[in-house]
Amino acid sequence: MSKNYKQLSSEQRYQIEALLLNGTNQKAIANIIKVSPSTVCRELKRNVAKRGRGALEYHAKNAQR
Numbered sequence: 376m377s378k379n380y381k382q383l384s385s386e387q388r389y390q391i392e393a394l395l396l397n398g399t400n401q402k403a404i405a406n407i408i409k410v411s412p413s414t415v416c417r418e419l420k421r422n423v424a425k426r427g428r429g430a431l432e433y434h435a436k437n438a439q440r
Contacts, residue, residue, distance in 0.1 A: 383410070383418060388435035391418065395433055 383391075387408045394404045401419070405412040422438035423431045 383408075383414070383438075385435065385439045388418070388438050391415065392433055392435040 387410070390408050391404055394407065399407070401415045402412050405415045408415075418438065419433060423433050424437070
């Protein structure tokens with residue numbers, strides 16, 4: 376039994392970015408963009424940049440590259 380995994384679309388990534396800026400939690404983001412919470416978690420682990428003083432930032436444009 377094989378599972379078909381799809382990459383997030385650029386639209387989904389921009390939605391993640393906007394929702395994070397509004398303070399939406401990962402589980403709610405997953406529900407809104409209709410993916411598994413683990414997908415959102417993995418996306419953020421891969422594509423969050425550390426900025427000064429430990430602030431974390433997610434940029435959809437960079438993630439899409």
